[in-house]
Amino acid sequence: MTPVAEQATAYAERFAAFHNEPAFGSDRVRAMREQAFAAFAANGFPTSRDEEYKFTNVSAIAEAPFGCQGAAEPTRKALEPFLFDGAIRTQIVIVNGRLSKTLSSMEALPRGVTVDQITDAVTAAPSAAAGVLATTPFVALNTALFGRPIVMMVPPHAKVDEPIQVLFVNTPGEHRMMAATRLMVVAGELSELTLVESYVGLAGTGQGFTNAVTDVILMEGAIVDHYKIQRETTTAFHVGAMFVQCDRNSNFTSHSFATGGKLVRNDVFATLDGEGAECTLNGLYLAGGDALIDNHTSIDHAKAHCPSHEVYKGILSGNAKAVFNGKITVRPDAQKTDAKQTNKALLLSDSATINTKPQLEIFADDVKCTHGAAIGQLDDDAMFYLRARGIAEVDARNILIHAFAGDILDRIKIDAVKQRVEKVVYAALGAL
Amino acid sequence: MLLEIKDLKVKAEDKQILKGLNLSVNPGEVHAIMGPNGSGKSTLARVLSGHPGYEPNGGSVTYDGHDLLAMSPEERACEGVFMAFQYPVEIPGVNNSYFLKAALNAVRKHKGLQELDAVEFLALIREKIKLLEMDQSMLNRAVNEGFSGGEKKRNEIFQMAVLEPRLAILDETDSGLDIDALKVVANGVNALRNKDRAIIVVTHYQRLLDYIVPDFVHVLSGGLIVRSGGKELALELEAKGYR
Numbered sequence: 001m002t003p004v005a006e007q008a009t010a011y012a013e014r015f016a017a018f019h020n021e022p023a024f025g026s027d028r029v030r031a032m033r034e035q036a037f038a039a040f041a042a043n044g045f046p047t048s049r050d051e052e053y054k055f056t057n058v059s060a061i062a063e064a065p066f067g068c069q070g071a072a073e074p075t076r077k078a079l080e081p082f083l084f085d086g087a088i089r090t091q092i093v094i095v096n097g098r099l100s101k102t103l104s105s106m107e108a109l110p111r112g113v114t115v116d117q118i119t120d121a122v123t124a125a126p127s128a129a130a131g132v133l134a135t136t137p138f139v140a141l142n143t144a145l146f147g148r149p150i151v152m153m154v155p156p157h158a159k160v161d162e163p164i165q166v167l168f169v170n171t172p173g174e175h176r177m178m179a180a181t182r183l184m185v186v187a188g189e190l191s192e193l194t195l196v197e198s199y200v201g202l203a204g205t206g207q208g209f210t211n212a213v214t215d216v217i218l219m220e221g222a223i224v225d226h227y228k229i230q231r232e233t234t235t236a237f238h239v240g241a242m243f244v245q246c247d248r249n250s251n252f253t254s255h256s257f258a259t260g261g262k263l264v265r266n267d268v269f270a271t272l273d274g275e276g277a278e279c280t281l282n283g284l285y286l287a288g289g290d291a292l293i294d295n296h297t298s299i300d301h302a303k304a305h306c307p308s309h310e311v312y313k314g315i316l317s318g319n320a321k322a323v324f325n326g327k328i329t330v331r332p333d334a335q336k337t338d339a340k341q342t343n344k345a346l347l348l349s350d351s352a353t354i355n356t357k358p359q360l361e362i363f364a365d366d367v368k369c370t371h372g373a374a375i376g377q378l379d380d381d382a383m384f385y386l387r388a389r390g391i392a393e394v395d396a397r398n399i400l401i402h403a404f405a406g407d408i409l410d411r412i413k414i415d416a417v418k419q420r421v422e423k424v425v426y427a428a429l430g431a432l
Numbered sequence: 433m434l435l436e437i438k439d440l441k442v443k444a445e446d447k448q449i450l451k452g453l454n455l456s457v458n459p460g461e462v463h464a465i466m467g468p469n470g471s472g473k474s475t476l477a478r479v480l481s482g483h484p485g486y487e488p489n490g491g492s493v494t495y496d497g498h499d500l501l502a503m504s505p506e507e508r509a510c511e512g513v514f515m516a517f518q519y520p521v522e523i524p525g526v527n528n529s530y531f532l533k534a535a536l537n538a539v540r541k542h543k544g545l546q547e548l549d550a551v552e553f554l555a556l557i558r559e560k561i562k563l564l565e566m567d568q569s570m571l572n573r574a575v576n577e578g579f580s581g582g583e584k585k586r587n588e589i590f591q592m593a594v595l596e597p598r599l600a601i602l603d604e605t606d607s608g609l610d611i612d613a614l615k616v617v618a619n620g621v622n623a624l625r626n627k628d629r630a631i632i633v634v635t636h637y638q639r640l641l642d643y644i645v646p647d648f649v650h651v652l653s654g655g656l657i658v659r660s661g662g663k664e665l666a667l668e669l670e671a672k673g674y675r
Contacts, residue, residue: 380484385521385575388481389535389591390509390542399534403525 008041010065015144023147025119032123036143039133046137055323055355056265056294061237064176066209068145070096071173074202076103082167082200087416090164096171097147097179110162112155117148125184125215126243126271136267138239142180142213149182152195156188156219163194163227163417170201170232172208183214187222187250194225194414199240201232201260208232212240218250220274225413230258230266231424234289241267248274248303255412256283256295256312257421259428264293272299272306272334283312284408284425287320287352288432294323301334301367308338313408314345315401316352317432327359330367337367344374346404348432401429434459434496434630435599441490442472442479449475451655452491457599460627464641464666465634467652468674473634474518476652477603480632481515482508495599509535510542514597516588518604523575528587531575532557536594560593564620582613589620600624601632606640618643638670 015037018024024033045062046053073095083091089108092115093100099117109115122128133140150166168181187193195216201208210232218224232238238261246252258264264287270279279299287293299308314322322345330337345354358371378400386396405425412418435457442450449472457463467473479486480493482505493500500508523531536556537547548556561568564586576584585605592600602621606614621644625631633644641649641663649665650657653674659665 379521379523381521382523384483384505385517385523386531386535387505388483388509388515388517389531389595390506390538391534392506392538393504395534395538396506399526399531400523403523406525 008044011141011145012041014068018145023119028123029119032128033144035130036133036140040137040140040144043137052296055321056263056292058263058265060263061209061239066176066178068097068177069175070177070179070208071171071175071202071204073100073103074169074171078202079103079167079169082198084165084196084416084420087420088163088165088196090162092150092164092166093169094150094167094181095169096177097181099148099150108162109164110158110160112158113160113164114153116151118151119149121151122149122182122184122215125217126245126269127213127215127241132243136241138211139213139241142182142211146180146182146213149184152183152185154185154187154191154193154222156191158188158191160191160193163196163414165196165198168197168199168210168212170199170208170210170236171204172206173204175206177206178209178211181210181212183212184217185215185224186217187219187224189219190221191219192223196227196229196417198229199232199238201236203233207235207237209237210240212238214240214242215245216242216252217245218247218252218277220248220250222247222250224252226252226254227412227417227421228254228256228266229421229424230256230264231260231428233260234262234291236261237263239265241269244268244270244279246270246272246274246277246279249276250274251278253280253413254282255408256281256285257425258283258285258293258295259424261293262291264291266295268297270297270299270308271302272308273302275303275305277303277306279306279308281308281310281312282408282411284405285312285314285322286425286428286432287314287322288317290319292321292323296323296325296327298327298329299339301328301330301337301339304333304335304337306334306337308340310341311408312343313404314354315348315405315429315432316345316354317348318352319349320352322354324354324356325359326357326371327361328369328371330362330364330369332363334364335366337364337369339367339369341371346401347375347377348401398429402426405429433457436494437491439491440479440488440493442475443487443489444475444485449655450479453652453655453657455650455657457630457632459598459630461648462625462631462633462644462646464646464649465632465652466636466638466649466666466669469636471652472655473636473652474603477515477518477601477632477634480601481505481513506538509595510539512598513601514592514595514599515601515603516585516592516605518607520576520584520588522577522579524577526575528573528575529557529571532591532594535591539595557594561590563593563623564590565616566590581608582610585609585613585617586620589617593620593624598628599630599632601634603634604636605633606635606637614640615643638666641666
């Protein structure tokens with residue numbers, strides 16, 4: 001039996017066994033899961049022949065199946081470094097794909113906001129569309145196997161002024177384990193929400209794989225400020241997809257920070273599906289050693305008068321590899337679209353590499369779309385200028401690297417979040 | 433003697449630029465280095481500051497008893513060597529005030545002095561910035577980013593005022609300035625003249641020397657100092673050219 005067939009069989013067995021568990025869900029959910037697994041089984045894991053994975057080799061994930069067994073639930077103390085020093089009171093903690101009631105803190109959940117685990121809700125999410133399942137194998141695998149989702153609803157007109165964190169913890173222990181995590185957020189009409197979605201790992205001798213799917217649905221006029229902080233262990237695999245649906249006049253901002261993992265792949269699919277909706281995607285990723293980090297973003301301008309802004313920056317050292325693919329689609333009806341995309345990468349070593357590609361598909365004629373990519377090393381003139389004023393070489397280097405990263409960090413809107421994220425980023429920079 | 437350059441030879445991009453230059457500078461003196469384009473004036477300034485693009489391949493530079501050429505750019509700066517850049521570098525994302533505090537504290541630490549905290553630093557720079565008639569808001573902008581030519585040159589002399597070097601080298605600080613900026617910059621430099629500090633003014637134009645009056649004038653041509661004299665030499669050069 002070939003390794004590929006062997007792992008397909010292993011997932012099929014896991015899927016078959018899952019049918020008998022209560023988390024498998026209602027008939028509607030069943031239909032979605034069956035469809036998803038069929039799509040995954042038909043295509044398997046992507047290879048470099050797949051355009052979307054041309055530069056991202058996932059064979060380390062595909063080579064052997066992952067189980068669902070991880071280490072025991074960690075102590076609260078072990079999670080302390082990830083809890084924002086008390087600055088965020090509401091913490092929804094998911095360990096290896098399962099909600100932990102003991103580790104979560106929901107007392108301060110703002111009035112009207114609900115968090116439940118009803119799987120049925122997910123069938124209506126953008127991620128569950130048949131076309132999505134057929135084209136995104138990791139989302140299909142997640143859809144077949146995720147346990148109970150986290151479903152957060154923000155009622156219309158609610159102003160949630162304190163951030164909420166959903167903390168996904170991966171603790172493989174000595175196992176080769178995949179956590180299929182699922183988060184769905186619905187921000188009601190004219191509501192406001194700040195959400196921090198964090199992925200962390202606790203070291204073990206095994207191999208952790210987070211397969212994450214998030215849906216964010218913004219109703220008319222909703223404002224969502226979203227942070228994804230991915231800081232798993234240096235051996236971890238992380239493949240995450242976020243689907244964002246923006247209705248009329250809504251405003252979605254995403255800040256993505258990725259600092260940890262052996263192989264990290266983030267997909268963002270944002271659809272501007274109502275006039276006047278606005279979407280901002282900011283990203284900062286750091287990779288050293290043999291890490292690979294791939295950010296694929298797709299902004300779909302489906303309606304007219306929607307601006308989108310995107311700035312992604314990467315800092316790479318050692319033999320790290322990065323991929324950035326920024327797709328912008330402007331549909332025939334999406335006149336007056338204003339889309340800006342920038343991506344920059346700073347290479348700190350000669351052997352670090354990045355493949356970057358803007359991908360603009362424009363079917364309307366009265367639009368503004370700009371994109372730019374810049375890849376470079378630290379500016380020699382700037383280095384000399386700092387040193388010529390007495391600043392030691394290592395400090396000059398740090399000043400310039402921090403300035404490069406600071407451009408993205410300064411876009412964080414909440415000080416309490418900014419201070420902690422800065423710490424995480426600076427610590428990761430120090431380790432590069 | 434503060435600075436002694438002996439038979440200095442320097443290459444840049446495989447071209448021999450300086451071909452055996454000699455110059456001695458004592459504390460308190462102001463030396464003007466003049467000369468036609470391509471004579472090696474800026475090369476001299478840059479090699480003294482430790483610019484990595486210039487390769488000394490003969491002779492020696494002794495600064496305060498030390499082999500200057502053996503020192504890294506930051507060591508030179510910490511020991512009191514300051515070059516005002518001909519083309520100050522823009523550094524996006526690095527706050528001017530943060531940069532200057534890092535520089536000043538690196539120099540102070542090197543001298544064994546206590547580093548200044550934010551309050552002490554602010555008090556110091558508020559005092560110094562008046563000298564250059566600069567707007568306080570420049571402190572909160574990124575280093576030189578979006579600065580006009582005049583602002584950049586003022587910022588250089590402002591840094592000199594804060595870092596208080598023992599040897600300042602002004603590399604064509606006058607080029608591209610309007611008459612107001614020229615006066616401000618020159619006044620700033622004059623205010624920083626004292627008996628312990630030596631200044632080397634590299635310039636293409638005699639006009640700057642109307643504002644910063646030198647003790648000595650040297651003519652650099654073909655990689656060598658071909659004439660030296662007092663301030664009257666500058667006037668003669670202005671009238672007769674470099675021949």
